[in-house]
Structures are given as C-alpha cells and as structure tokens.
Amino acid sequence: MEISPFRFIVICTVLVAAFSFALLDSTAFNLTLLAVVASVAVICQYRAQFACRDNAIILGTLLVVEYISFNYLIELNGDMSPMYLGLLVFGLQVFYSGIAFNLFIYRPIVSLKLTGRFQMHYSDNFLMYLIGYETLVCFIALIESTVRNSSPEYNSWTFVYDNFELFTYLGRAGMFGVLMIILFDNQTVEREGV
Secondary structure (H helix, E strand, C coil), rough: CCCCCCHHHHHHHHHHHHHHHHHHHHHHHHHHHHHHHHHHHHHHHHCCCHHHHHHHHHHHHHHHHHHHHHHHHHCCCCCHHHHCCCCHHHHHHHHHHHHHHHHHHHHHHHHHHHCEEEECCCCEEEEEEEEHHHHHHHHHHHHHHHHHHHCCHHCCCCHHHHHHHHHHHHHHHHHHHHHHHHHHCCCCCEEEEC
C-alpha cells in the first residue's frame, strides 16, 4: 500500500503530538523531536534540500540549547523565589524563541553567508509564524508569572501557566509538520540563490 506524502506528514504530526500529550513530559517530547529533526537534517543534506536542512538545523539548535539550559545549567528546584524563577525560565524561553524567530526571518542571508547558497520553500513562512507564536506564548507566560507572583490578589492568574506545555506542544508539532512538508515536497522551490 502506497501512502501519499501529505498523509504521511499528517500521520507523523498526529503521532508526535499524541506521544507528547500521552507522556506529558517535556524532556521526552523534546528529545524525540530533536531525534526526528536531526534525522530530517541528515536526509535533507543527502538530498541537497538546503531549505529543509537549514530549517532543521535552526530548530535542532533551539531544542538543544533549551534542553541543556533547563536540564543542566539552571537549577529549577533550588531556593530561588517563584518570582525570579518565573522570570528566569520564561525570560530565557522568550530570549531563545526570539533568536530563533530572527534566524528564520534572516535565514536566506545567514545561509548565503555560511554556505554560499540558499533555498526558500513556500512553507518557510509557516515556520517563522509558528516560532513567533511560541515566542508570544512565552512572553504572555512571562507577564502572567510576573503579575501572579508580584501581588497575592492575582494568584488565580494561571491560565497560560497551567496550559503552557499544551500551547508549546501544539506549536512544536506544527513546526514538525511544516518540516515534513518541506522534506517531502522537493518539487516546489520558491526562490533559490547562489
């Protein structure tokens, strides 16, 4: 039985999203997504699909930096007050996502300077929008955390905090889906430069 690339992409995206929701474990989700993104980058390099490879490298770097920061560099269970912990965690998330957002915006320039060539796929903008969505979610979580921890009367402001993993999982699953679209749609290149 032959499966179309679109159906394969939909199935993979749903499986990654379902896997992450079932575990509700951000470490397992990020490591799984990192393994998939690294595999996609290798496949894209082999097929000379530079748009896919460059996007996979940016996403992979974001995942690695986040994983190392929150699992090895920052002690999340320390004696830090909830206010400063929220500022640190959500502030770093905004910072990392903001850098990735800018890398997606300027990816043609960065790719051209680093490798001497670039490709743009029609769905590249979706990755930029999804990372922008993630940056916005992290920024709203930062504001909510700061307000909630600075004044006792706002202790019930936990909507983004309670659903933070869900919001970020949806964005990351969408990024994975767009990356799969770029991987399997090797016929459509919008712009190419050397």
